[in-house]
Amino acid sequence: MRLSRFFVILILVTMISLLYVQMQVAIFQSAYAASDKESQVRDLLDTKTVLVYNINRLESAQNIGNKVLCSKTDLQFTAEDQIASLKLPAQLAKSWRVNSSVRQSHPRYNLFAYLFNLGSQAEATERIRK
Amino acid sequence: MFIKKTPNRLRAVISFLLLALFFFSIKLILIQIFRSDHLRKIAQKQHNLLLELEPERGIIYDRHMRPLSTNLPAQSLYAVPSKIKNKNDLAEKLARITGQSKDSFLDRLNRKKAFIWLARKLPGRQYEEIKKINSDGLGFRRETKRYYPNAQLASQIIGFAGLDNIGLEGIELSFDKYLKGKLGWCLLLRDAKQRGIMLEEEFVPSQDGNDIVLTIDETIQFIAERALDETFKKHNARGATIVVINPKTGEILALANRPTFDLNNFDNSIAESHRNRAICDFYEPGSVFKIVTASAALEENKVQETDKFFCENGSYKVANHILHDYRPHGTLTFKEVMMQSSNIGVTKVAQILGPELVYKYAKLFGFGSLTGIDLPGEVQGQNKPPEKWSKTSIGAVPIGQEVCVTAIQLVTAISAIANDGVLMRPFVIKRIQDKKGEIIKEFHPQEIRRVITEKTAARMKDILAAVVAEGTGRGGQIPGYRAAGKTGTAQKVENGVYSHSKFTATFMGFVPVEDPKLAIVVSVDEPHPAYLGGTVSAPVFKRVAEDSLKYLKSLEEMELVDLNENKRAAR
Numbered sequence: 207m208r209l210s211r212f213f214v215i216l217i218l219v220t221m222i223s224l225l226y227v228q229m230q231v232a233i234f235q236s237a238y239a240a241s242d243k244e245s246q247v248r249d250l251l252d253t254k255t256v257l258v259y260n261i262n263r264l265e266s267a268q269n270i271g272n273k274v275l276c277s278k279t280d281l282q283f284t285a286e287d288q289i290a291s292l293k294l295p296a297q298l299a300k301s302w303r304v305n306s307s308v309r310q311s312h313p314r315y316n317l318f319a320y321l322f323n324l325g326s327q328a329e330a331t332e333r334i335r336k
Numbered sequence: 337m338f339i340k341k342t343p344n345r346l347r348a349v350i351s352f353l354l355l356a357l358f359f360f361s362i363k364l365i366l367i368q369i370f371r372s373d374h375l376r377k378i379a380q381k382q383h384n385l386l387l388e389l390e391p392e393r394g395i396i397y398d399r400h401m402r403p404l405s406t407n408l409p410a411q412s413l414y415a416v417p418s419k420i421k422n423k424n425d426l427a428e429k430l431a432r433i434t435g436q437s438k439d440s441f442l443d444r445l446n447r448k449k450a451f452i453w454l455a456r457k458l459p460g461r462q463y464e465e466i467k468k469i470n471s472d473g474l475g476f477r478r479e480t481k482r483y484y485p486n487a488q489l490a491s492q493i494i495g496f497a498g499l500d501n502i503g504l505e506g507i508e509l510s511f512d513k514y515l516k517g518k519l520g521w522c523l524l525l526r527d528a529k530q531r532g533i534m535l536e537e538e539f540v541p542s543q544d545g546n547d548i549v550l551t552i553d554e555t556i557q558f559i560a561e562r563a564l565d566e567t568f569k570k571h572n573a574r575g576a577t578i579v580v581i582n583p584k585t586g587e588i589l590a591l592a593n594r595p596t597f598d599l600n601n602f603d604n605s606i607a608e609s610h611r612n613r614a615i616c617d618f619y620e621p622g623s624v625f626k627i628v629t630a631s632a633a634l635e636e637n638k639v640q641e642t643d644k645f646f647c648e649n650g651s652y653k654v655a656n657h658i659l660h661d662y663r664p665h666g667t668l669t670f671k672e673v674m675m676q677s678s679n680i681g682v683t684k685v686a687q688i689l690g691p692e693l694v695y696k697y698a699k700l701f702g703f704g705s706l707t708g709i710d711l712p713g714e715v716q717g718q719n720k721p722p723e724k725w726s727k728t729s730i731g732a733v734p735i736g737q738e739v740c741v742t743a744i745q746l747v748t749a750i751s752a753i754a755n756d757g758v759l760m761r762p763f764v765i766k767r768i769q770d771k772k773g774e775i776i777k778e779f780h781p782q783e784i785r786r787v788i789t790e791k792t793a794a795r796m797k798d799i800l801a802a803v804v805a806e807g808t809g810r811g812g813q814i815p816g817y818r819a820a821g822k823t824g825t826a827q828k829v830e831n832g833v834y835s836h837s838k839f840t841a842t843f844m845g846f847v848p849v850e851d852p853k854l855a856i857v858v859s860v861d862e863p864h865p866a867y868l869g870g871t872v873s874a875p876v877f878k879r880v881a882e883d884s885l886k887y888l889k890s891l892e893e894m895e896l897v898d899l900n901e902n903k904r905a906a907r
Contacts, residue, residue, distance in 0.1 A: 234533065237525075237533040252478075255406075256408055259406050262403055262485040263486075266485050266486045266489075266554070267486070267555050271558050
């Protein structure tokens with residue numbers, strides 16, 4: 207074999223080996239980064255779990271009941287005869303629903319602001335509460 | 337030429353090289369063939385890290401999917417003693433932060449072990465403070481800890497899980513196999529610093545535990561516990577129990593006992609408070625047992641409501657024993673006998689029935705047998721067969737003496753009357769489901785047997801409604817609703833004789849009479865100074881039933897609103 211060919215093969219093999227090592231290093235670096243991310247995600251999930259637990263605890267019948275009733279008030283569940291429900295005349299109720307739905311589907315906007323503004327306008331819409 | 341001149345030297349060198357080659361080959365064969373397994377294991381141990389994947393324990397929910405138990409992350413502190421430089425100083429710091437003794441830490445740090453636990457599942461603040469110490473040889477491992485957002489609500493039903501998330505009492509114990517899940521594991525690569533890297537060689541995922549949905553309603557449970565708590569304290573009682581049940585299905589909506597304990601702090605509670613008295617304690621029920629005698633008499637057509645009984649003006653001899661009424665009565669109708677809870681009147685009815693029929697109906701109502709409730713530790717009580725009755729038993733058993741019952745048996749029995757004569761099995765577990773919501777097991781209402789006919793049940797409802805409207809159960813009246821019930825004040829046995837100072841005050845009833853939604857039993861152990869069932873327990877029934885009915889009504893209305901909104905949205 208010629209010497210030149212030998213050196214070419216040697217260089218090629220060396221470069222492939224170096225590439226292989228580089229890839230291995232990159233894999234391990236990604237693995238370390240993934241471990242760090244996994245640890246961060248886990249911390250966030252743990253924080254979320256604790257927050258959900260605190261919400262559940264605050265919302266619980268035990269907590270709310272004790273706080274509301276702690277000063278020995280006369281608070282109690284409302285009886286049927288203590289609730290008044292109002293009935294709207296049918297025509298009025300219908301027009302109220304139509305108007306609110308029209309307002310929701312066609313929000314008002316300022317043409318000048320619309321043309322010269324990059325963002326969209328935030329607008330509060332009326333809600334019908336039951 | 338050089339070689340030709342020195343052939344012996346060449347031979348010596350070649351021999352030496354061949355010998356060396358031979359020894360190296362032997363060594364290689366030894367390493368690669370004979371010791372390969374052993375060396376491979378050492379290499380795997382050094383290069384791989386076996387990580388156990390802890391499954392998440394299943395959650396216990398109430399019937400409206402409100403969590404009654406949950407899992408929170410907690411850090412556990414471990415140490416590698418050989419790497420700790422100043423053990424004394426470290427033990428002192430840890431003792432100050434955790435409140436445990438310095439000696440216990442020092443003792444553990446001085447052990448000749450590679451790994452020791454110092455503190456398991458630390459509270460958040462302690463973890464933050466210990467992290468600041470930053471000592472070599474200390475480390476944290478993440479675990480999960482069981483928490484109960486409602487503290488002591490339904491404590492004896494739910495039970496608790498210990499340090500290793502293994503159920504120790506209540507549902508946590510009896511359904512541990514569903515709740516615990518399965519451990520997983522994964523084999524990670526280790527780096528030169530022995531840290532695990534996220535490159536898995538093998539991976540078996542953990543299986544999270546299944547969730548359990550109870551029949552308990554968190555709100556009704558709170559209403560019941562609050563009322564029970566006030567009565568327990570007001571009457572200086574030794575113990576108290578309440579059970580609220582849907583009489584048509586047997587679903588337990590609430591079950592509470594006093595004394596109780598905080599589930600998040602169970603290791604600082606007394607063992608007595610862990611006992612589920614509603615199913616584990618039996619006692620002589622007293623006059624509430626008269627519903628058995630009365631139902632038997634009506635069912636067997638032995639008496640009518642208008643039949644008259646002379647109540648001997650409060651004193652009646654049965655064999656060699658004098659039976660007394662709480663208040664002397666003259667002649668009462670059968671209905672009035674029940675309204676006034678006359679022991680003499682009921683004994684005379686029992687004498688007409690005979691021991692066999694009294695025993696038979698007590699058995700039909702479930703006394704002396706297990707109800708089959710899905711909670712651990714139930715006892716069956718005692719219902720003596722007629723051959724074991726003495727001559728005075730006819731004046732004792734029909735009025736609730738010489739018979740031992742549990743609170744759960746009482747509420748099941750009164751529910752049979754509310755449910756038109758059909759006895760239902762009480763149950764607490766509604767369903768078991770996995771984390772995706774798919775049902776693993778579901779439990780449905782189960783009829784045990786028909787105890788009395790619908791007609792007899794209607795007559796009993798009428799009589800028990802009169803007990804509340806005009807009789808001893810007036811304390812159980814609920815505005816706007818017609819309630820039915822029976823009071824009971826039973827003397828406790830002390831040193832073989834009935835005590836005159838220790839009583840069990842009971843009230844059991846159901847409401848509304850026309851369409852029963854709730855059946856409730858309230859039992860207070862040794863209340864004083866007041867001790868009558870009508871005075872101590874009936875007001876608890878009233879309060880719990882009143883608030884629970886309002887709550888159930890508001891639930892119905894909310895469901896109606898949701899239904900209408902869905903219909904409108906669909907249009």
